[in-house]
Structures are given as C-alpha cells and as structure tokens.
Amino acid sequence: xxxxxxxxxxxxxxxxxxxxxxxxxxxxxxxxxxxxxxxxxxxxxxxxxxxxxxxxxxxxxxxxxxxxxxxxxxxxxxxxxxxxxxxxxxxxxxxxxxxxxxxxxxxxxxxxxxxxxxxxxxxxxxxxxxxxxxxxxxxxxxxxxxxxxxxxxxxxxxxxxxxxxxxxxxxxxxxxxxxxxxxxxxxxxxxxxxxxxxxxxxxxxxxxxxxxxxxxxxxxxxxxxxxxxxxxxxxxxxxxxxxxxxxxxxxxxxxxxxxxxxxxxxxxxxxxxxxxxxxxxxxxxxxxxxxxxxxxxxxxxxxxxxxxxxxxxxxxxxxxxx
Ligand SMILES: Cc1cc2nc3c(=O)[nH]c(=O)nc-3n(C[C@H](O)[C@H](O)[C@H](O)COP(=O)(O)O)c2cc1C
Numbered sequence: 267x268x269x270x271x272x273x274x275x276x277x278x279x280x281x282x283x284x285x286x287x288x289x290x291x292x293x294x295x296x297x298x299x300x301x302x303x304x305x306x307x308x309x310x311x312x313x314x315x316x317x318x319x320x321x322x323x324x325x326x327x328x329x330x331x332x333x334x335x336x337x338x339x340x341x342x343x344x345x346x347x348x349x350x351x352x353x354x355x356x357x358x359x360x361x362x363x364x365x366x367x368x369x370x371x372x373x374x375x376x377x378x379x380x381x382x383x384x385x386x387x388x389x390x391x392x393x394x395x396x397x398x399x400x401x402x403x404x405x406x407x408x409x410x411x412x413x414x415x416x417x418x419x420x421x422x423x424x425x426x427x428x429x430x431x432x433x434x435x436x437x438x439x440x441x442x443x444x445x446x447x448x449x450x451x452x453x454x455x456x457x458x459x460x461x462x463x464x465x466x467x468x469x470x471x472x473x474x475x476x477x478x479x480x481x482x483x484x485x486x487x488x489x490x491x492x493x494x495x496x497x498x499x500x501x502x503x504x505x506x507x508x509x510x511x512x513x514x515x516x517x518x519x520x521x522x523x524x525x526x527x528x529x530x531x532x533x534x535x536x537x538x539x540x541x542x543x544x545x546x547x548x549x550x551x552x553x554x555x556x557x558x559x560x561x562x563x564x565x566x567x568x569x570x571x572x573x574x575x576x577x578x579x580x581x582x583x584x585x586x587x588x
Contacts, residue, residue, distance in 0.1 A: 268292055270486050274528070275536040276313045277519055279485065281512050282492035285500045288316050289480075292346045294357065295322030298331040307338055310519075317342035319388070321349065323359040323369060325376035332377040332385065342415075343381065345373055347389040347405070350424040350434045361424040361434075364393045364401060371408030384415035388460070388480075391444050392423045398444050406448060406455070416456035418480055419445045435483075446475045466491065466498045473499070487539045509540045510577040517565050524564060531558040534568055546575040 268291045271279075276288045293306055298320065309316055318335045320343060322328050332343045347370055349360035363370050370387065377385045387409050392401040406417060422438040429437055440462050449457040458478035463469050469479045485492055490509045496502045506512040520533050534554050541547035550571045557567035 267482055267486060270536075273309050273313070274523070274533040275486070276316060277310050278516055278533070278536050279489060279492055280313050281505060281515050282489055283495040284505055285496050285502065286492065287342065288313060289344065290316065290318050292319045292321045292349060292360075294359075295320060295324065295327040295331050298334055299327065303334070307334070309338075309340075311339075314339075315341040317344050317386070319344040319346055321346045321357070321359050323357075323363055323366075323373060325369075325372045328373045329376040329380040332381045336381040336383055340383065342384045342386055343377060344386045344388055344418070345370070345377070347387055348420050348424065349431070350393075350426055350429070351431045361390055361393050362426060364390055364396065364405060364424075367404040367408035370405060371412040374409050374412035374414045378413045385413070386416040386418060387414055388418040388420065390420050390422065390424045391441055393426055394423075396423070398423065398441065402444065402448055403451075406452060410452065410455050414455070416458055416477070417448075418458040418460055418478075419448065421445045421459060421461040442472070442475075449476050464491075466494050469499065486536075488542050489537065489540050490542070508577050508579050509544075510572060510575060513537060513540060513568070513572055517568065520565050520568065529559075530563040530565075530567060534558045534571075541575045544575060544578055549574040 271289060271291050276290070279286070279288055297306055307318070318340045320328060320331050322331070328345065335343045346360055347363045351360065374385055374387060389402070389405055392398040402419070409417060421440050421442050421444065424434045425438060442459065445457065445459050456477040458480050459472050459476045460480035460482065463472065463479055463481050464484040469481070472479050493504050493506065493509060493512065497504050506515060516533070516537070520530065523533060524530060535558070538551045538554060541550050553571040553574060554567065557563055557570070
C-alpha cells in the first residue's frame with residue numbers, strides 16, 4: 267500500500283506473523299528502471315516471503331523489472347491492475363487495464379518468460395460501466411492463459427470517472443459472490459480475495475470459498491490483528507505472546523536503522539495502531555506521535571510510550587476492549 271507498506275512497516279509486520287505473504291507498495295516500472303533502486307527496492311532479509319508489486323503496462327519493461335526483482339531475491343512479483351488514481355490512469359496502468367485484458371495477458375506472459383518465481387496479478391471486479399461478469403472473466407482468461415500463478419481480486423469495481431482513490435476503496439459495493447463464482451469457474455487457478463476483511467473469523471469463512479485472503483487497511487491500522495494470523499489461520503504458535511513484546515522486539519531494528527540515518531518517526535508511525543482498543547492506547551499513540559518526530563529522537567521515546575500500555579496477552583484482549 268503506497269505510503270504505508272514501506273520496508274519499516276514490512277519488517278514490523280513480519281514480527282507479528284511468520285506466515286503471511288507481505289507486499290511492497292506499488293512501484294512503477296519507470297521508478298524501478300531509472301530510480302534509486304536501493305531506496306525503492308531495498309528490504310531486510312527478515313521480510314521474506316515478500317512480493318514486489320509493479321505498476322506498468324509495457325510487457326518488455328515489466329519483464330525487465332521482474333528480472334530485477336528476481337535478482338534482488340523477491341519471492342513473488344505482482345502486477346497492479348486495481349489502482350484507480352489519476353496519475354496511474356495517465357500512465358495507462360492500474361485499474362484502467364481492466365479494459366485491456368489482452369495487454370495484461372501479454373504483460374504476464376513477458377514476466378513469466380523472464381523469471382521462475384510466481385507472477386501474480388491484483389485486479390478489481392470491473393471498472394466504470396463494465397459488467398463484472400464478462401469483464402472479470404475476460405481478464406482472468408487472459409492472465410490464466412499467460413500462466414499467471416494467482417489472481418488477487420479486490421471485490422469491488424473502481425469508478426475511474428468521478429471517485430477519488432479513497433472513495434474507490436469504500437463506495438463501490440463489495441461483491442464477494444462474484445469472486446466465489448470466479449473461483450468455482452477456475453478450480454485450478456489460485457484466487458485470493460481482498461476488500462473489507464477485518465476480523466480473522468471473516469477471513470476463515472472466505473477461505474472455504476477461495477484459496478487465500480489479502481488484508482489491507484485492517485492489517486495496517488490495527489496491526490495487533492496480525493498476531494492472530496499464525497495461530498488462527500495456520501495452526502502455529504504466534505511469534506510473540508503479546509503486541510507489547512512484539513513492539514519490544516522492534517527496538518534492536520530501530521537502533522540499527524537510526525544508526526544508518528533513519529528518523530524514529532519513519533518507523534514508529536507504523537505501530538501507532540498496535541494497541542487500539544486497549545487501555546492506554548491513546549496515551550501511547552499521543553506520546554509516540556509527539557516525541558518520535560523530535561530531532562534526535564531515539565528508542566527511549568518508544569520505551570516511554572510502551573510504559574503507558576499494559577502487556578495484555580492474546581489479541582482477544584483487544585477485541586474484548588474494542
Ligand atoms: C493508503 C493505501 C494505499 C494503497 N496502495 C495500494 C497499492 O500500492 N497497491 C495496491 O494493489 N493496492 C493498494 N491499496 C488498496 C489495498 O491494497 C486494498 O486493495 C484495499 O484497501 C481494499 O482492501 P482492505 O479493505 O483490506 O483495505 C492501497 C490502500 C490504501 C488505504
């Protein structure tokens with residue numbers, strides 16, 4: 267998610283779940299090819315498994331970027347066919363590609379020819395006045411034919427004309443049944459459902475109908491939920507017993523990053539929702555938001571903020587308090 271899932275965020279999320287696949291922000295092919303690669307594509311080995319999401323629509327450039335991603339050791343490369351922003355439409359990629367399934371197929375085929383790792387696509391169920399039945403069928407047929415390894419479907423349309431990107435994440439209604447029908451029609455193609463999933467119970471219910479689920483805003487805004495992913499969805503022990511112990515485990519990373527020139531706030535901004543619903547959460551957030559932006563702020567500010575919240579055990583404590 268742009269501006270959100272940078273490498274600091276991903277490192278933190280990986281402390282909360284060992285099993286979930288983590289995605290980068292969308293990075294355009296132009297930025298990958300001409301930009302500061304270390305800054306845009308650098309990641310910590312602890313983030314694995316991590317997928318690089320690309321924005322673009324030129325098969326040769328996407329193939330080149332997929333090759334770069336493979337050289338850097340990414341675990342998956344994903345093509346964005348869902349982002350509705352104007353900037354993206356001008357570049358003729360993102361959600362407007364829903365209207366060009368053959369081109370998306372060519373993009374996937376070019377990437378598949380270049381790399382051995384999984385190549386996936388993230389799309390909407392349709393755009394503007396498209397009928398989601400044929401529109402999603404056409405896109406799916408094109409990418410399946412090209413050998414796509416999985417299709418992630420944000421289960422609502424994008425209205426490119428008239429809605430802002432933010433409105434496009436809420437206003438077009440969710441249509442999970444459309445995605446279930448897609449799965450039923452493509453039993454061999456892994457289909458991942460995205461959109462509006464907050465509780466892991468919801469996720470578990472969807473998993474009876476599709477192969478995977480993707481969480482966006484709930485994972486970012488209330489990252490404590492991720493601590494339940496390994497136990498609830500994978501039947502494995504959580505990496506940490508509580509959100510507080512997970513936050514403490516971030517301290518050595520912060521010290522390392524600050525020594526390399528990072529600002530404290532650039533890291534701690536991603537953990538502000540960690541205690542949402544728990545007594546002391548507001549004080550934690552306020553302390554960190556005010557102190558971490560100060561010049562020279564270090565881990566002492568995080569330690570002081572953590573002293574304001576109790577070490578509540580299971581994530582269930584949040585649900586109870588929320
Ligand atoms: C701040 C923000 C940035 C986003 N950036 C991206 C992006 O770079 N690539 C993408 O595929 N989706 C992006 N999204 C959309 C989410 O991945 C997701 O599809 C959408 O929020 C619906 O899922 P959710 O209800 O679980 O959040 C972004 C969403 C937000 C809130």
